[in-house]
Amino acid sequence: MLHAGHTALRYFISFVTIPVTFMIAMSGFHLGFWISLVIAALVYMASNFIIKVYQRYKKRKQFGLTKSEYNHIEAQIQEARESLYNFNRMATRVRSISGFKHLFEMSRLSKRIISIVRANPPKFYQAEIFFYSHLPSAAELTEKYAYLSKQPIKDTEMHLALQRTRDALEDLFVSLEKDLRQILAADIEELKVELDFVTRRSERSSKEES
Template sequence: MLTFFQNLLRHTITLVTSFLAFGFAADSQDSSLLMLGAFFGSYVVVNFSIKQLQLFNRRRKTSLTRKEFKHVNAQLKIAKTKIKALNNAYLKVRSINSFKQLHEMTSVAKNIVRLVRQTPEKFFAAEPFFYGHLDSAVQLTEKYSFLSRQQVRDKEITAALSETHATLDDLTDTLKLDLKEVLANDIEHLNNELDYIKYSSEKRKKQIEWRGDK
């Protein structure tokens, strides 16, 4: 759940530290094996230490326990692999309509994962997505992509493709509902803010009118 900048910063610091360790070993006239050991050893240790510190600071900004944060992070890694499988599958379909359909479904799935990565607490509103719906999307997309590329098109395959296409439409709608659940708190917060602004505005108008009448 670390950002690209955080990963880039960590690797930059790690490389600089490793080169310093390498240079120190070289100045000490150690063997080449020891110098390489100093470089790679320092890289592994420093990279791991900084990553753990980054994850600790990231978790502190959430309301999750250490166990929950670790679980969400693990689920995001799994989801990343599944999203990659979705990309690989839908890019292989030949039909433009099917490509658009699968592209839309994949975009919704990516959006859910992105939102949870930004705000880990949202994971619990998207558990059905991570534990079931995303798996179904990957399996159906891979099977549909495979069948659509076959040169044989008898009635059975055509019927299977048609049924799968309809099921993918339903699944896309399901993913959109998952996305809506993830955004539920944001929508509620926005509505509360709008209600407060309207209330404050009406109150201010009444105060101005009262002073004018007076």
């Protein structure tokens, strides 16, 4: 997915077109000030759009994704970021220190998974259940947990409801850890292969020297 660097570069290049277009319209075509300014603004918007389309195209080609695949993954990442925002917002309302620490770790795992998929979109397919189920469920349960924990009623039924919610969040925490391991599995395996290759090459070099 496009990151802040893409955005900064796009806006910088587009911004440069404003004075250039304005001067060409004023000096080259002898147009009025306001007309030249409008033309410069239109060129700025057009260049911004064209550069963004090109950046997205290059990103798709880099990872071998179709346009529909890229758009779908991008939409899922956006939804995940919104779910994570809601999750974090609800987590700050939890009064229990231990509960907050637990939710903080869940947030950290979720943020890491989203970050990895943003940097390498094809990894989305290794963590689809995270985007479709685990993170949305965590956000919903955290909202319910924060709501229940603030209620003045502390009877047996309320304690049981809170405990069941904590247990469900604990299960989701384990699921998030599995999601992250699943995403990193291929990278870990690739690293093992590279380390084995380096080790064998070092052993051969040692034998040849001896």
